[in-house]
Amino acid sequence: MLRLLQLELQKLLLNKTSKVLIFISFILPFFVILLSSLKINVFGFFTLELGELGVFNFPIIWHLTTFFSSQFKFFFAIVVVSMIGNEYSNKTLKQNLIDGLSKKEFILSKFYTIVFFSFVSTILIGLISLCIGLYYSSYNEFGIIIQEINFLLAYFVKLVGFFSLCLFLGMLVKRSAFALAFLFVLYIVEWIVFWGSYEILGNTESAFKVKRFMPLESMYKLIDQPFQRVAMTKFPEKAELVYDYAVHWHEIVIVLGWTALFIFLSYSLLKKRDL
Amino acid sequence: MEPILTINNLTKKFGYLTAVKDLSFTINKGNVYGILGPNGSGKSTTLGIVLNVVNKTSGDFKWFDGNTTTHDALKKVGAIIERPNFYPYMTAYQNLKLVCKIKGVSPNKIDEKLEVVGLLERKNSKFRTYSLGMKQRLAIASALLNDPEILILDEPTNGLDPQGIHQIRQIIKDIAQQGTTILLASHLLDEVEKVCSHVVVLRKGVKLYSGRVDEMISSHGFFELKCNNQKALLDVIEKDPVFGKVKTNDDLVTAFLNEPLSSEDFNKQLFEKGIVLTHLVQRKESLEEQFLQLTDNN
Numbered sequence: 001m002l003r004l005l006q007l008e009l010q011k012l013l014l015n016k017t018s019k020v021l022i023f024i025s026f027i028l029p030f031f032v033i034l035l036s037s038l039k040i041n042v043f044g045f046f047t048l049e050l051g052e053l054g055v056f057n058f059p060i061i062w063h064l065t066t067f068f069s070s071q072f073k074f075f076f077a078i079v080v081v082s083m084i085g086n087e088y089s090n091k092t093l094k095q096n097l098i099d100g101l102s103k104k105e106f107i108l109s110k111f112y113t114i115v116f117f118s119f120v121s122t123i124l125i126g127l128i129s130l131c132i133g134l135y136y137s138s139y140n141e142f143g144i145i146i147q148e149i150n151f152l153l154a155y156f157v158k159l160v161g162f163f164s165l166c167l168f169l170g171m172l173v174k175r176s177a178f179a180l181a182f183l184f185v186l187y188i189v190e191w192i193v194f195w196g197s198y199e200i201l202g203n204t205e206s207a208f209k210v211k212r213f214m215p216l217e218s219m220y221k222l223i224d225q226p227f228q229r230v231a232m233t234k235f236p237e238k239a240e241l242v243y244d245y246a247v248h249w250h251e252i253v254i255v256l257g258w259t260a261l262f263i264f265l266s267y268s269l270l271k272k273r274d275l
Numbered sequence: 276m277e278p279i280l281t282i283n284n285l286t287k288k289f290g291y292l293t294a295v296k297d298l299s300f301t302i303n304k305g306n307v308y309g310i311l312g313p314n315g316s317g318k319s320t321t322l323g324i325v326l327n328v329v330n331k332t333s334g335d336f337k338w339f340d341g342n343t344t345t346h347d348a349l350k351k352v353g354a355i356i357e358r359p360n361f362y363p364y365m366t367a368y369q370n371l372k373l374v375c376k377i378k379g380v381s382p383n384k385i386d387e388k389l390e391v392v393g394l395l396e397r398k399n400s401k402f403r404t405y406s407l408g409m410k411q412r413l414a415i416a417s418a419l420l421n422d423p424e425i426l427i428l429d430e431p432t433n434g435l436d437p438q439g440i441h442q443i444r445q446i447i448k449d450i451a452q453q454g455t456t457i458l459l460a461s462h463l464l465d466e467v468e469k470v471c472s473h474v475v476v477l478r479k480g481v482k483l484y485s486g487r488v489d490e491m492i493s494s495h496g497f498f499e500l501k502c503n504n505q506k507a508l509l510d511v512i513e514k515d516p517v518f519g520k521v522k523t524n525d526d527l528v529t530a531f532l533n534e535p536l537s538s539e540d541f542n543k544q545l546f547e548k549g550i551v552l553t554h555l556v557q558r559k560e561s562l563e564e565q566f567l568q569l570t571d572n573n
Contacts, residue, residue, distance in 0.1 A: 007376050015364050086362075095360040098326045099377045099417075100350035274289075275328040 004109035005116055007101075011083065012113065018079045025076035026121045029069035030128055037132045055230055056136035059148035063226045063245065065129040066155035069121070070223060073159055076117060077166045081179040083110065084170030094275045107267045110167055118159035126152050154222040154247040161219050161255040161262075168262035171269050183216075190214040215262075218254040222247060276303040279425050279456055280325060281341070285334035287320050287480075294320040296480040297334070302425065302458060307451050309467035309488075310460040311566060312477035318460040319357065321477075322429050326354055339424075350378045353418030354427040359410040363403035367394060367413055370402055371420060378421045388416040392446060408439035415446055425456040432466065444469065468562035476569060483569055491565045495532040498541065501554030502528070508550055527554075 012018045037056060055064055087093040096106060134140065165186075169179040190211055198207035211217045224245040232241045280302040287295040295317040302308055310318045323329030325336050327345045338348030361370045368385060375382040389395045392412035397405070405413065411431065418426055428447065432440040447470055451457050461467050467474060468488070475485040484491055502508040505526065512518050512530050522529040538557040545552060560568070 003376060003379070007373065010369070010373055010376070011362065014362075014369060090362060091358065091360040092362055094328050094356070096377060097328050097346070098349060098354045098356065099374050100346050100348075100352075100379075101377050102327075102344070102346035105346070272330070274323070274330055 001108075001112060004105055005112045008083070008109045008113040009116075012079065015086075018082065021075045021079045022117070025072045025074075025079070026117065026124065029072045030124050033065050033068065033125075033128055033132065037136070054138070054233060056132050058133050058137045058139055058145045060226070060229065060233070061129050061133045061137070062148050062151040063223070063229065065125055065132075066151045067223050067226050069125050070155055070158055073162055076159075077163065077183070078176070078180065080110075080114065080163045080166040081170040082176040083113075084167065085174060085176035085179065088174040091275075097275065103270045104267060107167075107263065107270060110266075111164070111263055114163040114167065115160055118156055118163065121159060122152055122156040125155065148246075150247045151223060154252065157252050157255050157259075158219050158222045161215070161259045164259045164262040164266075165215055165219075168266045168269075171266040187216055190217055212251075213254060215258045218251065218258065222251050222255060276305075278302065278339075279304055280336065280338055280458075282321070282325065282336045283334055285321065285324060285336060286332045287317075287324060287329065288332045294480050295324070298477075298480070298482050299334075300475050300482065300485045302456065304424070304456055305454060306473050307457045307471045308459065309471035309474045310458065310477065311462070311464065311467055311474050311562075313462055313570075315479075316477040317480035318462075318477060319429055320480075322354075322356065322427060322458075322460055326352075326356070326427070350380075350421060351424050352427060353421065353423035353425070354429075355411075355414045355418050355431055356427075356429045357433065359414035361402045361410070361413065361417075364401060366399050366401055367405075367416075368398045370413070371417055374417050374420055380421045384420055384422075385416075388419045389413075391419065391449075392416045393442075408435050408442065411435060411439065411443060412446070415443070419450070423455065425458060426450060427458045427460075429460045430462075431459070432461075432463065464561075464563040464566055474562075476566065478570055488562065489559065491562075491569065494560055494565075495535050496557060496559040497529055497531040498538070499554065499556040499558065500528045500530065500552055501526050502550060502552050504550060507548075508545070508552075511545065511548060511550065 012022065055061070087096070093106065097103065101109075130145075133145065137145075139145075166179065166183070169182045169186075170176065173179050173182060193214055194207050194211040197210040198204060201207055201210070212221055224243070226245070228241055228243055229245050232238075235241065278301050282301070283299050285295055285298045286293065298317070298321060310321070312318050320329060324331045325338070325345075327349060338345060338352070362373070365373070367389065371385045371388070372382050375385065386395060386398070389398050392415050394409060394412055394416060397409065402410070402413070415431070418428075431447070432443050435443065444466065447457065447459070451470055457470070459467060459471060471488055473486060474488050474491065476483040476491070500508060505523075505528065508528060509521070509523070512521055512528070517532060517534055517536050518530045519533045520531045538555060542552065542555060
């Protein structure tokens, strides 16, 4: 396993483009969160400090940081599709197999890399959230800190799932740009499914329930948008703001299911293909 | 003899097209094999199948004793196919290090192999800055990294300039001399003739011949003769049952042998009959002539 991971890391880290993109997708959110937590003095007129708004309180901080940093996942998605696209265009996939890598090992080395980067990112976001939270949060009891820490797990699963989807699309169309276009197509397809189920079931709520089983939507639903929740804490009396933002086990299971399916499909695609 | 690769009734279909049809042959240790055939005769497809990049339709093949999986067996094989494929943004050294990691061998042989192909000074240049000849030599270095049991080369001199072709051939010959088994696919017959001891001849995916180069067609070779008294010479040859077909082209007489006869004995016989030759050459058909004869007859 270590050998396969090392292989892929060498391929990625010696490539300038992917190095930059990896930096953007994993290190940049880290800094953005760090910066936003600082007290910013706007030309001496007033000081902006997000911490004062209570958004860095435990446990809501887990929700906020994971939601924001997961928006950066698109940059690593480019890396994932190009790491397949390049193998095809350089014909190095063929050479790798001839040199004695099995098709299974090839897919696994990509998958391990995805898991590795998702894990590192989760750890980084976890640490920075913990530090900022400990600094700002009004509640520092251990019980409250670890409450909703499952957002980190959701974040990890979300990244792994999304990148596995990209891996599969990369394997399917062999070209990076087309693979990214397919992501957009999938997004539209999910809305068509939504529309279709609305026509059949007759109400938006059940239509959304169907859409929740689709790959992109299921990943999105893992970490719901936190804005409404922030608003909820400000105006606790407004009942119409209440929504279900928690991470649910069934959501994680759906995404893990898709992940397994995408990896399996990538492998069977490669196995069937003549290179 | 120890078999390295055994192919049994291998067939590959691309849709309606049968690229390889019921092919069987064995590669034994220590010989230099050539796979001959015109473009599109199934050479690369056959190699692709045994190298795990093309899926077979039916039949089977086994590496070594058949107890290892194909991808593990390939770790003991060195192969170059058509075009050198490496990561353009990595240096030669980094590329070879990656190959070492795949093959599971230590990277301390990289410098030695780069030396063999004469690329040691350029080892820290990026692959994309290499000329085609250098890329091809790097591919050979890469194939040699694991000191392979067998080296498979598919059209190794394709697209190279004469100097590059010469360099590659010299490297192949040196490797062959060290006793490495080589499998060379090519449509360039003189290339195969220069290095191979055994050949497999393919046409349209069908095997026409496999065996030693010199036994490809049952022939004992021929004499090329010149003589001032050509009539007397022709009289003798045509009466002698040792000779079969005789061709005359101006003053050059080509006489094909039905059974072995040394040039020394033949010269002696003629001299005793008072015929003095001005030109005597004993030859066997070149691989090209044999190949054309073989492909015509079938």
